Amino acid sequence: MNSTLAPQTFRNRDRDATPVSSFTRAEDVLEAMLRSIEGGELHLRPTLDAGEGDPFLNYIEIGFALRQCLEDKNQREYLIQRLKPHVGVIIGTLPAGIQSHGLLPRTLKESPQETKFRRLENISDEEVRQWLIVDGGLIYGELKRYELENYFDVIGPLVHPGGIMYDLGSGLGKAVMSAAITLPFARCIGVELLEYRHRMAVDRLQVMLATGDRGLESLPVRLQPDDPLELPGGSLTKAMHLLDIRSRIEFIEKDMFEVDVSDASLVFMNSTCFGSFMHLIADKLARELREKTLVSTTTYSINHPAFKLIGHFPAATLAWTDLFLYERVHCTETQALPKVAALFEPGDQEWEDRVREEFLAIDARMNL
Numbered sequence: 001m002n003s004t005l006a007p008q009t010f011r012n013r014d015r016d017a018t019p020v021s022s023f024t025r026a027e028d029v030l031e032a033m034l035r036s037i038e039g040g041e042l043h044l045r046p047t048l049d050a051g052e053g054d055p056f057l058n059y060i061e062i063g064f065a066l067r068q069c070l071e072d073k074n075q076r077e078y079l080i081q082r083l084k085p086h087v088g089v090i091i092g093t094l095p096a097g098i099q100s101h102g103l104l105p106r107t108l109k110e111s112p113q114e115t116k117f118r119r120l121e122n123i124s125d126e127e128v129r130q131w132l133i134v135d136g137g138l139i140y141g142e143l144k145r146y147e148l149e150n151y152f153d154v155i156g157p158l159v160h161p162g163g164i165m166y167d168l169g170s171g172l173g174k175a176v177m178s179a180a181i182t183l184p185f186a187r188c189i190g191v192e193l194l195e196y197r198h199r200m201a202v203d204r205l206q207v208m209l210a211t212g213d214r215g216l217e218s219l220p221v222r223l224q225p226d227d228p229l230e231l232p233g234g235s236l237t238k239a240m241h242l243l244d245i246r247s248r249i250e251f252i253e254k255d256m257f258e259v260d261v262s263d264a265s266l267v268f269m270n271s272t273c274f275g276s277f278m279h280l281i282a283d284k285l286a287r288e289l290r291e292k293t294l295v296s297t298t299t300y301s302i303n304h305p306a307f308k309l310i311g312h313f314p315a316a317t318l319a320w321t322d323l324f325l326y327e328r329v330h331c332t333e334t335q336a337l338p339k340v341a342a343l344f345e346p347g348d349q350e351w352e353d354r355v356r357e358e359f360l361a362i363d364a365r366m367n368l
Helices: 027-035 059-069 075-091 111-115 125-137 145-158 176-181 197-219 274-289 346-365
Strands: 164-168 187-192 228-230 236-238 249-253 267-269 293-299 307-313 323-328
Touching: 027 164, 027 176, 027 197, 027 228, 027 236, 059 075, 059 125, 075 125, 075 274, 075 346, 125 267, 125 274, 145 176, 145 293, 164 176, 176 187, 176 197, 197 249, 274 307
Parallel strands: 164 187, 164 267, 187 249, 267 293
Antiparallel strands: 228 236, 293 323, 307 323
């Protein structure tokens, strides 16, 4: 860890998940709200259902072509040939999108549209590569509660009351809502591209707010805005932090590259699946963010002169993966440096061997 930050002792597991049974203090309400947003990583992944003109139609078309080759044993050598040049941007061995747990539908409701789709031989290598990048970005994951608590312990001393936090690729909103409860941000904003994840984040927010309302109503004495309040991270504030939480959380359904984050004081990214376009994210943030703004990433570092590394927490310390913390510094360069390299890129033969093992496992599941 960089010497800029004080040494930390990190948790390595979640606390007891027993529900809050009584509300005697405002702190009990905060705890119940945090517990209400757990478990999102276990959600059901609905498939995409894109109609003509939908931005995901191209993703579905190419995904259908790749999956057709996966399911046809006679086409698998060709599938390997088309995927091999792009091993460095595949998350795992075979792309998640063409497997049974991916977001591709089995068929389209408007079946004539499917008949217009191209076969893989009519799709360029660049299109395949871009599809793989998008597919990797659609993989979902959440940091566990104890990992977020470790993270908040690190950034808490660096967060000034009244700032704005953005989560780019916010998924079901756990990090956004946890930050709004735990730290003294004026606003916490989640940006998510996929409609179903955005919708589930909004639904989770309503559950969390309803939990808070019930807790506040159950307190023996009505909470007043100026009453003292201890946040889960240990810092002290006033009860208004809890009473006005509705106004401090926002979820936006949009591409992160189309959202202006120039007012941010912290940009958080669970970026494990963003490796193929981290250079584009770095360029966007370098152009938009003010000096002193904090940026954190997981798994992939930022390779840009506008960002100074102030903390690196290796895998299995703060969280299951590496976490990097940066500060936006003065820099006259606006162009990002070369693309980040994959942290691990298997050799061609190693990757092929793993693919063939997965083919056997898929055939066993499908009784082929």
